[in-house]
Amino acid sequence: MIAGPVRPFSNRFRVVLLAAALVGCSADAAPLARGPAWQTATALGGAGTVRDNTRNAFSQPLPTLSMKERRAFQVGNSLFNENWVVAPASAAGRDGLGPLFNANSCSGCHFKDGRSAPPHGVLYRLSLPTGQPDPHYGGQFQDKAIPGVAPEGAVDQEHTIVPGAFDDGTPYTLLRPVVSFRNLAYGPLAEGVTVSARVAPALLGVGLLESVPEATVLARADEHDRDGDGISGRPNRIGGRLGRFGWKANQPDLYTQVAAAFQNDIGITSPAFSDEVHTSRQVAARAAPHGGQPEIDAHRLARVVFYMQTLAVPERRAGSRRGAVLFAAARCDACHTPTLQTGPSATTAGLAYQTIHPYTDLLLHDMGEGLADGRADHEATGREWRTPPLWGVGLVEKINGHTRFLHDGRARNLIEAILWHGGEADAARRAFLAMSKQERAALLAFLRSL
Ligand code: HEC
Numbered sequence: 001m002i003a004g005p006v007r008p009f010s011n012r013f014r015v016v017l018l019a020a021a022l023v024g025c026s027a028d029a030a031p032l033a034r035g036p037a038w039q040t041a042t043a044l045g046g047a048g049t050v051r052d053n054t055r056n057a058f059s060q061p062l063p064t065l066s067m068k069e070r071r072a073f074q075v076g077n078s079l080f081n082e083n084w085v086v087a088p089a090s091a092a093g094r095d096g097l098g099p100l101f102n103a104n105s106c107s108g109c110h111f112k113d114g115r116s117a118p119p120h121g122v123l124y125r126l127s128l129p130t131g132q133p134d135p136h137y138g139g140q141f142q143d144k145a146i147p148g149v150a151p152e153g154a155v156d157q158e159h160t161i162v163p164g165a166f167d168d169g170t171p172y173t174l175l176r177p178v179v180s181f182r183n184l185a186y187g188p189l190a191e192g193v194t195v196s197a198r199v200a201p202a203l204l205g206v207g208l209l210e211s212v213p214e215a216t217v218l219a220r221a222d223e224h225d226r227d228g229d230g231i232s233g234r235p236n237r238i239g240g241r242l243g244r245f246g247w248k249a250n251q252p253d254l255y256t257q258v259a260a261a262f263q264n265d266i267g268i269t270s271p272a273f274s275d276e277v278h279t280s281r282q283v284a285a286r287a288a289p290h291g292g293q294p295e296i297d298a299h300r301l302a303r304v305v306f307y308m309q310t311l312a313v314p315e316r317r318a319g320s321r322r323g324a325v326l327f328a329a330a331r332c333d334a335c336h337t338p339t340l341q342t343g344p345s346a347t348t349a350g351l352a353y354q355t356i357h358p359y360t361d362l363l364l365h366d367m368g369e370g371l372a373d374g375r376a377d378h379e380a381t382g383r384e385w386r387t388p389p390l391w392g393v394g395l396v397e398k399i400n401g402h403t404r405f406l407h408d409g410r411a412r413n414l415i416e417a418i419l420w421h422g423g424e425a426d427a428a429r430r431a432f433l434a435m436s437k438q439e440r441a442a443l444l445a446f447l448r449s450l
Pocket residue numbers: 080102103104105106107108109110121122123198199200201202203206244245246247248250254257258261262265266304308
């Protein structure tokens with residue numbers, strides 16, 4: 001039987017586990033071929049999968065690209081790594097940094113197309129209870145500025161310790177971040193302003209996620225939990241379009257996401273967002289020279305977008321089949337959807353009609369008070385987050401040299417990431433608490449294989 005020996009589960013969880021095992025069992029008898037295909041699938045990105053477990057594993061082009069497309073990918077890659085400089089510079093074409101910014105390149109935060117860990121590469125989003133940006137600091141806190149302009153200030157992330165224990169008595173501790181601002185250069189933050197800290201996510205396979213038809217995502221939504229399983233995924237919407245990218249699915253597509261990153265994170269204007277980011281109180285910033293209007297033109301912006309769209313997904317490595325069964329038994333797969341199909345693609349043939357295993361439903365879920373940032377983002381509430389894809393989580397340590405997870409990087413490893421789950425995912429967390437040490441290890445081995 002695929003479930004293998006199951007010992008110290010709570011009775012309630014044992015029922016779920018047996019049910020899952022039964023669903024996975026058909027009448028035929030081949031012992032290892034049972035269960036859904038995702039449990040053993042290694043081509044996580046379909047035809048967009050590459051065999052690479054090196055430090056460059058998140059940075060490979062789709063293997064299906066033509067020679068011409070590969071050249072466009074390379075141009076996008078170098079713009080992604082480009083260090084933008086202060087204008088005016090002799091290096092016309094890569095000047096216009098700031099005046100306010102967070103980093104001088106995309107790769108400054110998404111190192112090797114991977115993810116950041118606090119305190120580096122973290123963004124702080126700001127808003128008033130009305131949803132409006134802070135009047136003096138705007139919607140994003142920029143802690144850097146060009147010479148002659150004051151950075152908005154500095155941010156400290158400290159933490160308090162939250163203790164807990166697994167059902168078998170094994171203790172654990174979690175770190176709850178506490179954010180504070182100092183050296184505020186433009187007066188106090190507005191009364192009641194909410195702050196949301198976010199790390200830079202890894203960028204593998206984002207083009208495949210962009211190619212999943214909106215109808216496929218919406219079909220999985222269950223806003224009013226009609227099936228009564230306690231899980232009610234909801235889409236975010238931006239001007240009527242499905243939100244897909246960002247920790248709250250607050251961007252509808254990669255073009256908008258990339259152009260917004262250039263504008264807000266690096267201070268580079270583009271045809272999509274032609275204004276420099278500063279508020280009326282930031283007088284020196286308003287007077288600063290720019291590096292062209294816009295600072296990145298449509299052609300080069302398109303190259304960076306194409307580069308994002310055509311990043312491949314590394315092949316899955318050896319893991320634990322039992323861990324995959326436990327993943328389903330604990331109902332992790334109710335949000336971390338193992339299998340999706342992409343639709344047609346206007347970008348490149350390799351993205352179209354692929355069976356992929358991203359482990360996300362791209363929907364918003366109420367994750368409880370523990371993870372709440374209290375800040376609404378389009379239709380997402382202060383307690384909702386988009387299910388992040390799990391492909392690549394096992395390679396983060398090798399590529400980025402850390403194992404920090406969740407939207408603000410508070411989890412020091414994958415186990416802590418699961419232990420923070422609450423709200424709609426509380427039953428999944430409790431199932432995890434009820435697992436034996438061996439079962440936890442099997443689940444972890446499965447996650448590390450992704
Ligand atoms: C200061 C750090 C920082 C810089 C610089 C930065 N990013 Fe990001 N990036 C982030 C953060 C943080 C998020 C998540 C944003 C959110 O949740 O609101 C993100 C999200 C993304 C996403 C969406 C990924 C997903 O799975 O949802 C893409 C694509 C992306 N960035 C591309 C870029 C590109 C291209 C550049 C350069 C133009 C860039 N980023 C520069 C921090 C950064």
